[in-house]
Amino acid sequence: MNCLEVRIKILQFLFGELTIVELVELHEHLAECAECKVELEAVEILMSGLNCLYDCEPVPPDLKEKIYLKLAEDL
Numbered sequence: 288m289n290c291l292e293v294r295i296k297i298l299q300f301l302f303g304e305l306t307i308v309e310l311v312e313l314h315e316h317l318a319e320c321a322e323c324k325v326e327l328e329a330v331e332i333l334m335s336g337l338n339c340l341y342d343c344e345p346v347p348p349d350l351k352e353k354i355y356l357k358l359a360e361d362l
């Protein structure tokens with residue numbers, strides 16, 4: 288798995304969309320790649336901020352799109 292795939296998997300992980308196999312692969316990559324680990328932490332902080340903002344309401348679908356686009360820009 289390359290870093291780009293990992294960035295996408297991190298988002299899927301946060302939205303609870305990963306299979307066990309994908310989780311293991313993600314974990315293995317994060318153990319070796321400091322950059323992706325930092326990315327995961329940044330996204331987790333962002334998501335916890337959003338949870339406060341929306342007070343446990345489901346994340347709006349277009350927000351997910353926006354986060355994907357933002358990440359794509361950073362790469």
Ligand SMILES: [Zn+2]
Binds near residue numbers: 323
């Ligand atoms: Zn990586």
